[in-house]
Amino acid sequence: xxxxxxxxxxxxxxxxxxxxxxxxxxxxxxxxxxxxxxxxxxxxxxxxxxxxxxxxxxxxxxxxxxxxxxxxxxxxxxxxxxxxxxxxxxxxxxxxxxxxxxxxxxxxxxxxxxxxxxxxxxxxxxxxxxxxxxxxxxxxxxxxxxxxxxxxxxxxxxxxxxxxxxxxxxxxxxxxxxxxxxxxxxxxxxxxxxxxxxxxxxxxxxxxxxxxxxxxxxxxxxxxxxxxxxxxxxxxxxxxxxxxxxxxxxxxxxxxxxxxxxxxxxxxxxxxxxxx
Amino acid sequence: xxxxxxxxxxxxxxxxxxxxxxxxxxxxxxxxxxxxxxxxxxxxxxxxxxxxxxxxxxxxxxxxxxxxxxxxxxxxxxxxxxxxxxxxxxxxxxxxxxxxxxxxxxxxxxxxxxxxxxxxxxxxxxxxxxxxxxxxxxxxxxxxxxxxxxx
Numbered sequence: 438x439x440x441x442x443x444x445x446x447x448x449x450x451x452x453x454x455x456x457x458x459x460x461x462x463x464x465x466x467x468x469x470x471x472x473x474x475x476x477x478x479x480x481x482x483x484x485x486x487x488x489x490x491x492x493x494x495x496x497x498x499x500x501x502x503x504x505x506x507x508x509x510x511x512x513x514x515x516x517x518x519x520x521x522x523x524x525x526x527x528x529x530x531x532x533x534x535x536x537x538x539x540x541x542x543x544x545x546x547x548x549x550x551x552x553x554x555x556x557x558x559x560x561x562x563x564x565x566x567x568x569x570x571x572x573x574x575x576x577x578x579x580x581x582x583x584x585x586x587x588x589x590x591x592x593x594x595x596x597x598x599x600x601x602x603x604x605x606x607x608x609x610x611x612x613x614x615x616x617x618x619x620x621x622x623x624x625x626x627x628x629x630x631x632x633x634x635x636x637x638x639x640x641x642x643x644x645x646x647x648x649x650x651x652x653x654x655x656x657x658x659x660x661x662x663x664x665x666x667x668x669x670x671x672x673x674x675x676x677x678x679x680x681x682x683x684x685x686x687x688x689x690x691x692x693x694x695x696x697x698x699x700x701x702x703x704x705x706x707x708x709x710x711x712x713x
Numbered sequence: 714x715x716x717x718x719x720x721x722x723x724x725x726x727x728x729x730x731x732x733x734x735x736x737x738x739x740x741x742x743x744x745x746x747x748x749x750x751x752x753x754x755x756x757x758x759x760x761x762x763x764x765x766x767x768x769x770x771x772x773x774x775x776x777x778x779x780x781x782x783x784x785x786x787x788x789x790x791x792x793x794x795x796x797x798x799x800x801x802x803x804x805x806x807x808x809x810x811x812x813x814x815x816x817x818x819x820x821x822x823x824x825x826x827x828x829x830x831x832x833x834x835x836x837x838x839x840x841x842x843x844x845x846x847x848x849x850x851x852x853x854x855x856x857x858x859x860x861x862x863x864x
Contacts, residue, residue, distance in 0.1 A: 624840040626833040631823040642776040643788035
């Protein structure tokens with residue numbers, strides 16, 4: 438077989454494999470996670486939702502199945518130290534009030550949620566504790582301390598189904614997020630839906646398009662070797678389509694976060710997931 | 714001194730003559746899915762167009778289209794239709810229209826318009842008011858696409 442033919446054959450095998458999400462099952466430390474389930478009723482154009490894990494290579498997938506191999510855990514260990522560390526004018530650490538970190542089980546599944554009329558992401562809750570109760574400075578939204586902490590808190594919900602509130606007080610925020618999801622922006626003039634709803638499962642150059650689910654955040658990316666916040670990922674996506682990103686922690690990204698979380702209702706929390 | 718000035722004047726004249734023949738994005742005559750004539754008044758260079766097609770900072774067409782003619786590039790996207798034989802399926806005027814502003818040919822397409830400089834929201838500052846490709850790059854890509862024949 439000549440070289441060119443061999444390359445063609447290899448390429449066609451690759452493209453067959455890349456036609457859709459794979460059928461692998463995610464088991465982490467012996468626990469089976471839900472990476473595929475029926476789409477929630479509000480999603481008009483999609484029948485089945487899949488975790489981004491299902492679109493990654495087997496090598497990347499494997500890293501998430503063992504906490505020792507998962508590079509995100511290095512940062513969660515830093516989170517454990519931060520949790521115990523006294524900071525601010527009140528002489529308190531997180532652990533001063535939250536004696537058992539496991540009490541946060543379930544929190545990740547509900548966020549973002551409306552509190553006092555405002556939409557609050559986990560980063561808001563962490564910084565509220567720091568500024569209001571510890572007398573400490575707020576952490577940067579996507580900084581290393583924040584992602585270490587949101588990763589550690591998120592881990593307590595791993596395996597539990599995403600279950601955000603979208604009705605009642607949350608409805609106007611959810612509607613705003615939905616509108617953003619379908620609005621084209623940037624010089625490339627694309628909406629989230631163009632890639633992640635209409636074209637998930639196909640290759641865009643070297644990348645296998647997923648549904649853009651956020652059930653695994655903060656996520657460890659091989660690309661930058663650190664934990665990445667949800668809003669930082671939104672920012673990266675917007676820059677890719679040559680759009681001026683919204684502000685991390687701003688109303689737009691929080692609304693989009695709520696809408697995207699709701700498109701993943703029923704998927705297991707995978708924090709800290711591993712992606713490329 | 715005089716001679717240098719004269720050369721500069723000639724160069725300036727030549728430049729303005731070339732500019733005068735280039736159709737600005739807002740003046741492009743895209744009618745019934747066709748742009749009949751070159752956007753620059755010049756023919757495209759298929760060799761340059763091949764590079765623009767593959768270049769991630771330029772056309773980056775490979776991000777979404779497979780193309781056997783560029784088999785030396787390892788990753789080809791699958792979002793849009795394959796480019797093999799594209800010249801058998803479309804005329805030059807149709808391809809020029811699709812590359813220039815696909816949304817005026819295919820409603821709701823994901824494909825960006827490569828020769829518009831307004832009409833998109835929230836562009837990053839460095840791209841604001843600019844088209845993705847220049848008029849000549851569009852012509853070069855169209856010339857290249859016209860070489861992709863199977864029949």
